[in-house]
Amino acid sequence: MDPIYHRGQRLDLRPISMADAEIFVRWFNDPDVSQYLGRDVPLTLEEEKKWIEGRVGDAANQILVMVHRAERRPIGTVGLHGMSGQNRKAVFGIQIGEKEFWNQGLGREATELTLEIAFDRLNLNRVELEVYETNPRAIRVYERAGFRAEGVARQGRWIRGRYVDVRRMAILAEEWRVRKSLTAASEVCQT
Numbered sequence: 001m002d003p004i005y006h007r008g009q010r011l012d013l014r015p016i017s018m019a020d021a022e023i024f025v026r027w028f029n030d031p032d033v034s035q036y037l038g039r040d041v042p043l044t045l046e047e048e049k050k051w052i053e054g055r056v057g058d059a060a061n062q063i064l065v066m067v068h069r070a071e072r073r074p075i076g077t078v079g080l081h082g083m084s085g086q087n088r089k090a091v092f093g094i095q096i097g098e099k100e101f102w103n104q105g106l107g108r109e110a111t112e113l114t115l116e117i118a119f120d121r122l123n124l125n126r127v128e129l130e131v132y133e134t135n136p137r138a139i140r141v142y143e144r145a146g147f148r149a150e151g152v153a154r155q156g157r158w159i160r161g162r163y164v165d166v167r168r169m170a171i172l173a174e175e176w177r178v179r180k181s182l183t184a185a186s187e188v189c190q191t
């Protein structure tokens with residue numbers, strides 16, 4: 001059985017393994033997925049295996065696989081990248097490679113679980129990200145999880161024939177703790 005690193009309501013997060021290489025290659029070569037990830041060159045199995053190998057013992061980059069518990073299958077990944085000890089921050093990344101699972105609230109759940117890991121387990125102070133303005137679904141997920149916009153890099157990326165603006169967003173540990181206590185309080189009121 002796969003080790004579970006963090007458990008949510010519908011999702012479990014587990015560490016990546018070499019056995020994931022093939023499915024990752026399928027996900028990251030799917031243009032519907034990769035158009036939002038800024039990668040426009042084909043990903044090979046060899047490259048992906050090498051990348052996974054490099055993640056062993058890599059404390060600065062924590063990549064986790066989202067497993068749909070009821071379906072018992074991996075559907076995507078989340079990552080805390082470039083963790084920096086002095087600044088206690090990381091860059092958040094997410095992709096649900098199995099498109100049939102989009103728009104079911106799983107992206108939001110995975111984002112919130114990753115923030116729990118970032119702030120409660122790893123004691124980070126800031127989680128930041130970049131998202132294309134052409135990706136309103138992701139922006140909505142980040143806003144609902146508590147990320148705040150910090151600015152826009154105008155025409156920051158060339159994606160498939162045009163420049164797109166890139167929104168920078170971040171959430172601080174103190175903001176996340178306030179949100180968490182407000183959620184807990186509203187749950188108490190409802191019981």
Ligand SMILES: CC(C)(COP(=O)(O)OP(=O)(O)OC[C@H]1O[C@@H](n2cnc3c(N)ncnc32)[C@H](O)[C@@H]1OP(=O)(O)O)[C@@H](O)C(=O)NCCC(=O)NCCS
Nearest residue numbers: 036094095096102103104105106107108131136137138140
């Ligand atoms: C982005 C992604 C992680 C979101 O996960 P998801 O499970 O599909 O999203 P959720 O169902 O949790 O939430 C989607 C939200 O966006 C809203 N939404 C969906 N399409 C939308 C659109 N075109 N415009 C505005 N909002 C939209 C939904 O109504 C929902 O909001 P709500 O919770 O207020 O109802 C997932 O779709 C994905 O992996 N996409 C491809 C890769 C990617 O874009 N990664 C992010 C790169 S920054």
